[in-house]
Amino acid sequence: MSKTITNIHTIDLVSDFKEITKMRLAVSVVFSSVAGYFLGAEIIDFVEVLLLAVGGYMMVGASNAFNQVIEKDLDALMNRTKNRPIPSGRMSVNKALLIGSTLGALGLIILYYINPITSMFGAISIFLYVSVYTPLKTKTPLSVFVGAFPGAIPFMLGWVAATGSFSIEAGTLFMIQFFWQFPHFWALGWWLYDDYKRGGFFMLPTGKRDKGTAVQIILYTIWTIAVSLIPVFGVTGRLYLTPVSGVLILILGLGMLYYAYKLYQSRDEISAKKLMFASVSYITLLQIIYVLDKYIRIWI
Known part of the structure; x- marks a missing residue:
């Protein structure tokens, strides 16, 4: 009996650790960092890849843990966060x-x-996320702009880890993920608008689910696509994308733009949810295409 209780307790601890570090978000950040590393590395050091993955997870996990401490009272007000470890009482501050x-x-x-x-850059990311972005979420919609900086670091961080320097290539990777975050988080903010409102968070640029917000989502989607295609023109140093891969990225981008336009037309939660998932698919597939494009060129 005691062994069963111990096993259940262990499972609960693991589950709470996953929640306090936001495991799914942390894994997506690690994926971005590793993709950036593969793009920057001339010779892949798998020990470095492992260190980057572990260190990256810890960095994001720390940011999320501090975030949940700061927002514990607000998390208790929202349906999607009230069962997190701290507001539920399962974990102390x-x-x-x-x-x-x-x-x-x-x-x-x-x-x-x-x-x-x-x-x-890891330290900068933690500082901006915890000390600037988190407090601003209840003050101004500009919090999304501030949060886009630490959010854009992971893709770039991989390149910096591989090369030991910041360059136009790393800057380009940063800009891709920077612009992408606006349609992504505004779609999320639109979808969960009522829940965010209960917590007092300002996530949409106009503060409302209105035409102005929808137009800005479309504009930032277009800019995301445009920035993503810059490497096709050979102006970003070692970061190059073949025209074939550029067409694939454009097709993905037009798909995301389609959902952004559908949100503009319908202005409902379902359309926002579809755009949010389309944006996740876009950035994930973009990173895969970038990496495959590089190594297919090397192998050929």
């Missing part, structure tokens, strides 16, 4: 702070072992 501090310190040490500049 001190325990969450210990997890965040430990992960943050270890993550930055691991990234520093890869190279100092990677650790520096």
Whole structure:
């Protein structure tokens, strides 16, 4: 009986750890970082890839743990967050702070072992997410703009980890993920508007699910596509994309733009949800295409 109770307790601890670090988000960040590494590396060091993945997860996990400590009272007001470890009472604030501090310190040490500049960008990401973006979420819709900076670092971080320097290639990867976040998070904010409102969060650029917000989503979707295609023209150093892959990216982008336009037409939660998932598919497939394009060219 005691063994069964211990097993259940262990499962609960693992589940709470996954929630406090937002495992799905952290894994997507790690995926972006590893994609950036494969793009930047001339010779792949799989030890570095592992360190980047572990350090990256810790970095994001720390940011999310601190975020949930700060927003614990607001999380309790929203349906999608009220069962998180802290507002539900399953985890104390001190325990969450210990997890965040430990992960943050270890993550930055691991990234520093890869190279100092990677650790520096990791520290900047944590600082901006926790100290600037999180407090602004209840103050102004501009929080999404601020949050787009730490959110855009992972793709770039992989290139920096592989090369040890920031360059036009890393900057281009940063800009792709930077512009992408606006239609992604505004679609999410539109879909979960009522829940965010209960928590007092301002996620939409006009503060409302209106025509102005829908137009901005379309504009930022277009800019996301445009920035994603810049490497096709050979002006971004070693970061190059063949015209064939450029066409694939354009097709993906037009698909995302289609859902953005459908949201403009319908202005309902279902359309926003579809756009949100389309945006996730876009950035994931884009990163896969970028990496495959590079290595197919090398192998051929």
